[in-house]
Amino acid sequence: MVSTAPTPSTLVLDTWVKGTWADFLGLIDHPNTEKARFYYDIGWMRIETMPIGSAHSQSNSLLAAVVSLYGTLKDIKFVSFTNGSFRKQGEQECQPDLAYYIGPELQRPTQNNQPIDIDSFGPPTLAIEISATTLSDDLGQKRLLYERLGVAEYWVVNVEDGTVFAFEVANGGSRQIQVSSVLPGLAIAVIKEALNRSQTDDDGAVNRWLLKQFSES
Numbered sequence: 001m002v003s004t005a006p007t008p009s010t011l012v013l014d015t016w017v018k019g020t021w022a023d024f025l026g027l028i029d030h031p032n033t034e035k036a037r038f039y040y041d042i043g044w045m046r047i048e049t050m051p052i053g054s055a056h057s058q059s060n061s062l063l064a065a066v067v068s069l070y071g072t073l074k075d076i077k078f079v080s081f082t083n084g085s086f087r088k089q090g091e092q093e094c095q096p097d098l099a100y101y102i103g104p105e106l107q108r109p110t111q112n113n114q115p116i117d118i119d120s121f122g123p124p125t126l127a128i129e130i131s132a133t134t135l136s137d138d139l140g141q142k143r144l145l146y147e148r149l150g151v152a153e154y155w156v157v158n159v160e161d162g163t164v165f166a167f168e169v170a171n172g173g174s175r176q177i178q179v180s181s182v183l184p185g186l187a188i189a190v191i192k193e194a195l196n197r198s199q200t201d202d203d204g205a206v207n208r209w210l211l212k213q214f215s216e217s
Contacts, residue, residue: 040093041145055159087115099124162195
């Protein structure tokens with residue numbers, strides 16, 4: 001029987017295609033896809049090209065600073081991951097730009113080079129996708145993936161206009177929010193304004209502005 005499983009030479013990148021968990025694992029381990037990002041959701045997989053533009057990388061750095069500064073100033077316990085991989089064996093996998101375990105009862109995943117086992121450590125509390133060319137998917141199929149995975153909050157940042165879409169996830173669905181629940185009191189409007197300021201101000205100036213906002217909230 002001739003195999004119809006996708007291979008690196010036949011796979012269509014940056015879109016969802018049908019595939020088994022075995023197909024997915026075979027692509028992850030293939031050397032030709034070592035610089036790609038991987039998503040799997042119950043019979044569907046997506047292999048993305050890694051973003052290389054300054055808009056994506058700067059927005060990614062800024063969002064990391066927002067969460068770090070706010071969590072530190074407000075004495076919130078958190079562990080952060082950049083481009084980490086989270087796996088529910090046989091069912092789902094995701095590689096958000098940023099992810100966090102947050103809260104007093106958080107479990108610290110083992111430090112190794114394997115995907116974080118969701119069955120052992122639970123899903124991340126907060127997952128963030130920085131959208132340069134993937135906005136419709138980040139708000140669509142990936143949002144469904146994160147809902148099923150059970151994250152508490154999911155943020156999507158559109159680098160084109162600095163828009164931030166924040167969703168609270170509960171009972172298998174999600175609703176848009178204007179103030180974070182997992183980082184209590186953090187207004188999404190502050191993040192958007194920080195993104196706007198980053199277009200003209202250096203990182204230090206933006207961080208000082210953020211600290212002022214956070215200390216007054």
